[in-house]
Amino acid sequence: MENGGVYNKTTEPEVKAPRRRPFGFTLRRLWGWRLPVKVVQAIFSLVAVVCEEIVDDCSLCGGLYFFEFISCSAFLLSLLILCAYCTDLYESLGEDKVQKMNFWAVPVIGASFLLASIVFSATCSGSAVESAACAFGFSATFAFVAEFGIELFLKRKQKLINERSENPGNTRRTTENQPLNK
Numbered sequence: 001m002e003n004g005g006v007y008n009k010t011t012e013p014e015v016k017a018p019r020r021r022p023f024g025f026t027l028r029r030l031w032g033w034r035l036p037v038k039v040v041q042a043i044f045s046l047v048a049v050v051c052e053e054i055v056d057d058c059s060l061c062g063g064l065y066f067f068e069f070i071s072c073s074a075f076l077l078s079l080l081i082l083c084a085y086c087t088d089l090y091e092s093l094g095e096d097k098v099q100k101m102n103f104w105a106v107p108v109i110g111a112s113f114l115l116a117s118i119v120f121s122a123t124c125s126g127s128a129v130e131s132a133a134c135a136f137g138f139s140a141t142f143a144f145v146a147e148f149g150i151e152l153f154l155k156r157k158q159k160l161i162n163e164r165s166e167n168p169g170n171t172r173r174t175t176e177n178q179p180l181n182k
Helices: 034-054 061-086 089-093 095-123 128-166
Strands: none
Touching (some): 034 061, 061 089, 061 128, 089 095
């Protein structure tokens, strides 16, 4: 007997290799408000860096150098987080780790940017480029703080929903239904 007649198709279909996205890039994990906020954070941070780099001369350069370091770091970190959400790195690291990294990195970046913007605005000479850098620094700070506020609100809302689903309608649990003295 020929093996071709015996070993035809099996009950399990052949598994096709998953179709790869170009460069592993997708926006499906940045739903709703998340994508615009991430893009605004990156753009404001970049514009703050560019404006700060255009500054020709400074009288107290410490604030400028601090602002330069923080704004450049914020831009690079916001791009890193954006890339983590939009590439295969998201699956490699895991959803919970990426979201936890984002949840803790965003307020740290926002607070650092706020501090750097305050220091720079206090030490700048008041030129138009320095004022623009300060304005974009504060705008970027607002974008980071806004995202953290939304995330915090959504986490608390989810916690309340989970607590309600554990005990729907305030029903008594089985241990509460038992008599005290048996």
